[in-house]
Amino acid sequence: MKKLLVILLSVTQIYLCAQVGINTSSPKSILDVNGDMNLRGKLSVLNTSNNQITTGINDQILVSQGEGYPPVWKTLRIPDYEQNKFYLIFSSSFADRTGVKFTSSEESSNAATISTTLVKNANISSLNLFRKISSLSQPFTLYSATSKMYFQFETVVQADFPSNGNPDIAIDYACGIFVDDKLVNLRQRNIKASSGTNTFITHNQIGIAENLSKGNHTVSVACARLKSYNSTATLGIGINVASNIDSFIAQSSLKVDAYEVPEVFNPVTN
Incomplete structure (x- = not known):
């Protein structure tokens, strides 16, 4: 037993x-x-x-x-979201000191067809001589199909002009904000020679994109020289082309804000 x-x-x-x-x-x-x-x-x-x-x-x-x-x-930290309201989900900023330069022989052929080629959702591959500012190409992620993206681009544009004479000396240029290489915002401007040499101006640009698809995306900024008026000067965007300013002053910046309406709500009960 x-x-x-x-x-x-x-x-x-x-x-x-x-x-x-x-x-x-x-x-x-x-x-x-x-x-x-x-x-x-x-x-x-x-x-x-x-x-x-x-x-x-x-x-x-x-x-x-x-x-x-x-x-x-x-x-566990869960933000208190209200349904059908936008919330800032992503915010970041980037800087670049390399910029892009254009000689007088590097003018975009899109200057002659601005109204038909520089349009919303145009692919950058279809735009002539638009060059990206390298460090401003950055990824971001969206988690909702209902969103608003805000882009704020700032840079300095300079041309190594002589003192202005008669007739006027100037250059047309354009900068675009792209998402996944599709144009979402464009600004065309003109820089003119002044009483001093090597004129430079500040360029500010704000772009908006709504309801992009959920998932990973890439934002980028690209610029082009469009047309010259009585000038063979070199154009610099985000980079100095003369010594009266330096790369710190001429640098570019891009701010990206993503506002979304959250799609998933996980109630927390005690």
């Missing part, structure tokens, strides 16, 4: 050290609960950074680190 009892206890111990099922005869893990579970005491996990057992703090949740790793306590 004693031998039988020892055998039964040994078998039970082996079983307990393997897998335990509650309300199931075929547990699929060390502890498998088939039904509701109420936890009235503390829940502790291993903190692998210091090899200590921790129970977390108030308002923290357990987050999985993947198979083979213990979960970790994380603080």
Whole structure:
């Protein structure tokens, strides 16, 4: 009888050290609960950074680190969104000191067809001699199909003009803001020679794009020289072409703001 009892206890111990099922005869893990579970005491996990057992703090949740790793306590921060209202989801700014330069022989053929070629959603590949300002090409992500994007581009434009004479000396140029290489905003301007040499002006431009598709996108800025008037001067956009200013003064900047109407609402109840 004693031998039988020892055998039964040994078998039970082996079983307990393997897998335990509650309300199931075929547990699929060390502890498998088939039904509701109420936890009235503390829940502790291993903190692998210091090899200590921790129970977390108030308002923290357990987050999985993947198979083979213990979960970790994380603080959950959920913003209080109201339905059908726009919220600023993404905001960032970028700068560039390399800019783009154009000689008098590098004029875009689009100057003759501005009203038909420099139109909304025109692909940059179809625009002649539009050059991107390299560091202003940046990615962003949208999480909602209802969105408003605001782009603010600022730069300095300079031409190595002589002092103005008669007739006037000037250059037409244009800068566009593109999303995924599609034109969403364009500004055409003119820089004229002044009483001093090497004229420079500040260029400001604001663009808007609405309801872009959800997912990853890329914003970029590209400019072109359109037409020259009595001038063979070099045109610099976002870069100096004469020593009366430097690359710090001439640098470009781009600010990107994404406003979205959130699509998923996860109510938090106590």
